Amino acid sequence: MVKELLAHLFKKPATSKYPFVKAEVPEGFRGKQVYDPDLCISCGLCSRDCPAKAIEMVEVDGKRSPLFHLDLCIFCYQCAESCPRKAIKSTAFFELATTNKDSLVLKPGGPSQKGECVQQ
Amino acid sequence: MGSRVKIQSGYLGKAAIEVKAGANRDTVKSLLEANKEAGIVALTGLDMAKKIGLMYHMCTNGVIVTIKTEIPKKNPKIATISDLIPGAQFHEREAADLFGVIFEGHPNPARLVLPDDWPENLYPLRKDAKIDEALANAETAPRQTEAVQAESEGDIVNIIIGPQHPALLEPEKFSVKVEGETVKQVEPRIGYVHRGIEKAAEQRTYLQDVYLVERICGICNSCHAACFVETVEKILGTEVPLRAQYLRTIILELNRLHSHMLLLGHAGLEIGYETLFQYMWRDREPVMDLTEQLTGNRVISSAMTVGGIRRDLQETDIPKVKTQITTLKKKMDFYYKLFENEPSFKIRTQNVGVLSKEDALKLSVVGPVARASGIAIDVRKDEPYEAYGEIPFNLITRDEGDSWARLMVRLDEVVESINIIDYALDHMPSGPFRVKVPRVVVAGEAINHVEAPRGELFYYVKSQGTAYPERVKVRTPTFANIPAFINIAEGGNIADVPPSFVSLDPCFSCTDR
Ligand code: SF4
Ligand code: SF4
Numbered sequence: 001m002v003k004e005l006l007a008h009l010f011k012k013p014a015t016s017k018y019p020f021v022k023a024e025v026p027e028g029f030r031g032k033q034v035y036d037p038d039l040c041i042s043c044g045l046c047s048r049d050c051p052a053k054a055i056e057m058v059e060v061d062g063k064r065s066p067l068f069h070l071d072l073c074i075f076c077y078q079c080a081e082s083c084p085r086k087a088i089k090s091t092a093f094f095e096l097a098t099t100n101k102d103s104l105v106l107k108p109g110g111p112s113q114k115g116e117c118v119q120q
Numbered sequence: 121m122g123s124r125v126k127i128q129s130g131y132l133g134k135a136a137i138e139v140k141a142g143a144n145r146d147t148v149k150s151l152l153e154a155n156k157e158a159g160i161v162a163l164t165g166l167d168m169a170k171k172i173g174l175m176y177h178m179c180t181n182g183v184i185v186t187i188k189t190e191i192p193k194k195n196p197k198i199a200t201i202s203d204l205i206p207g208a209q210f211h212e213r214e215a216a217d218l219f220g221v222i223f224e225g226h227p228n229p230a231r232l233v234l235p236d237d238w239p240e241n242l243y244p245l246r247k248d249a250k251i252d253e254a255l256a257n258a259e260t261a262p263r264q265t266e267a268v269q270a271e272s273e274g275d276i277v278n279i280i281i282g283p284q285h286p287a288l289l290e291p292e293k294f295s296v297k298v299e300g301e302t303v304k305q306v307e308p309r310i311g312y313v314h315r316g317i318e319k320a321a322e323q324r325t326y327l328q329d330v331y332l333v334e335r336i337c338g339i340c341n342s343c344h345a346a347c348f349v350e351t352v353e354k355i356l357g358t359e360v361p362l363r364a365q366y367l368r369t370i371i372l373e374l375n376r377l378h379s380h381m382l383l384l385g386h387a388g389l390e391i392g393y394e395t396l397f398q399y400m401w402r403d404r405e406p407v408m409d410l411t412e413q414l415t416g417n418r419v420i421s422s423a424m425t426v427g428g429i430r431r432d433l434q435e436t437d438i439p440k441v442k443t444q445i446t447t448l449k450k451k452m453d454f455y456y457k458l459f460e461n462e463p464s465f466k467i468r469t470q471n472v473g474v475l476s477k478e479d480a481l482k483l484s485v486v487g488p489v490a491r492a493s494g495i496a497i498d499v500r501k502d503e504p505y506e507a508y509g510e511i512p513f514n515l516i517t518r519d520e521g522d523s524w525a526r527l528m529v530r531l532d533e534v535v536e537s538i539n540i541i542d543y544a545l546d547h548m549p550s551g552p553f554r555v556k557v558p559r560v561v562v563a564g565e566a567i568n569h570v571e572a573p574r575g576e577l578f579y580y581v582k583s584q585g586t587a588y589p590e591r592v593k594v595r596t597p598t599f600a601n602i603p604a605f606i607n608i609a610e611g612g613n614i615a616d617v618p619p620s621f622v623s624l625d626p627c628f629s630c631t632d633r
Binding site: 075090 | 324325331409420431
């Protein structure tokens with residue numbers, strides 16, 4: 001024990017300096033979704049299979065499209081798995097904490113659907 | 121018993137024995153006569169329109185035998201078996217809460233999982249329960265407050281620990297009667313985080329339920345998902361590809377690693393040895409990173425699915441996993457020395473909270489708690505599932521039965537888990553990692569059990585031939601282990617209550633569901 005204690009005097013801390021140093025997530029991390037309206041065929045399968053009932057199908061420009069409620073989402077990615085056209089993909093973005101609940105609604109065609117991270 | 125019984129072998133475990141309501145006691149008795157070490161795993165209630173089905177899942181020599189019986193819903197009375205098997209007390213109280221079954225002769229038929237102000241005669245798992253109506257009325261109904269607080273009768277002082285207490289991380293309540301420093305009696309009360317997941321599972325599809333049951337417990341999430349999907353696969357008759365079985369095994373063992381290390385660190389915290397807590401949790405972090413690498417999330421892995429696993433293992437991941445677990449294995453030498461030699465650690469755990477083998481058998485305890493009392497049970501060995509039948513590993517037991525032995529069993533199992541992952545990576549078969557399964561599950565019922573980090577986890581699923589299950593029953597390991605806590609604490613020192621409690625590795629969101 002004493003040996004271990006002394007060794008620690010010369011070691012770097014085990015903790016990381018988040019948020020000053022950005023945390024890296026591995027490839028394939030289940031973060032915030034992006035959805036590609038051009039691929040979507042409005043089948044509604046994503047909405048039907050979502051265990052958290054986080055996807056609502058809404059009309060946008062005459063096309064039924066999924067609207068994600070990220071405050072309900074449990075990031076299981078069943079939606080992406082169920083989608084026959086691979087229109088839903090994950091991003092490495094995980095910093096979703098917000099004081100504004102509306103920012104957690106991903107509207108089809110909205111800015112947050114283009115892949116970049118928008119924080120209000 | 122003659123014509124009153126109907127035996128179906130190979131059904132619902134090793135065999136299902138159907139008996140008349142009055143004969144359930146006799147059957148349990150003859151089972152106990154045949155094998156003194158038999159215990160109860162779970163008691164499943166089932167709404168069958170005019171009747172209530174009861175299934176006593178008994179465990180004898182590592183296999184499960186189910187005793188089935190039916191009682192009329194109008195007069196749901198049945199004789200208790202808790203005098204024969206004390207471990208059945210909690211199971212019966214739960215069935216009484218959720219199905220309104222009256223167990224005649226039960227020593228303590230108080231509520232267990234439902235709140236005290238839950239309406240009388242509303243049994244949530246009955247199909248005709250009008251829960252919405254009751255919830256609407258709940259706002260106006262007079263609130264019952266829990267009247268019992270700390271009080272004393274002569275030399276005996278009644279101390280209430282919980283539901284909010286600094287030494288307990290989850291809400292549960294223990295009324296502890298002490299005389300001086302000595303604990304005389306312990307009365308547990310659970311149900312503070314009862315979320316009705318068994319009921320919720322009936323309202324979701326099988327596909328969605330995988331994610332739902334995964335959230336019963338954050339720590340052993342993969343075990344819940346694996347146990348559920350295996351049960352559904354049994355009903356469907358699906359053969360899971362071998363590669364998927366190996367991959368599932370790896371995820372399940374990562375789950376065990378992080379859970380055991382969490383507990384070992386937590387035990388350090390409870391006995392006031394915070395350095396151990398910090399070291400252990402520091403070394404646990406790579407395990408979380410590996411889980412994230414392989415599944416896409418640190419904690420909730422969402423890796424299991426009916427018919428296989430959702431993600432294949434990338435060749436590039438293998439070296440990374442290997443390096444991490446080798447480093448971890450080396451680090452375990454340090455913890456062995458610490459656990460075996462550190463006086464401040466030993467003084468708080470050795471000969472504290474002893475659970476004898478006889479008591480452990482009587483109370484039907486499971487997992488590391490049973491193994492630390494010298495009972496050699498482990499579902500991975502008794503009824504190998506996934507790839508466990510092909511992977512060599514040791515079944516760990518210790519004879520001391522004290523808190524120290526319970527922690528040491530886990531430390532040994534950490535090393536075993538590392539070896540299992542190592543072996544599985546070396547012998548990973550190629551081929552598909554999942555097969556397509558129908559969304560609608562054929563009518564049928566099945567049981568399944570797996571060895572979760574805390575012990576045997578049990579599932580029962582019944583299908584009516586739709587996309588929604590008719591009934592999902594979950595018996596979590598802690599539910600079986602709580603009665604042991606009463607046994608351990610009584611007669612001990614009040615200051616030993618938190619450390620010996622933690623050595624059971626209790627998980628209350630599991631227990632309450
Ligand atoms: S990730 Fe899961 S919870 Fe979130 S929207 Fe997709 S299916 Fe629903
Ligand atoms: S499943 Fe895919 S294609 Fe179908 S509605 Fe959802 S996003 Fe569109």
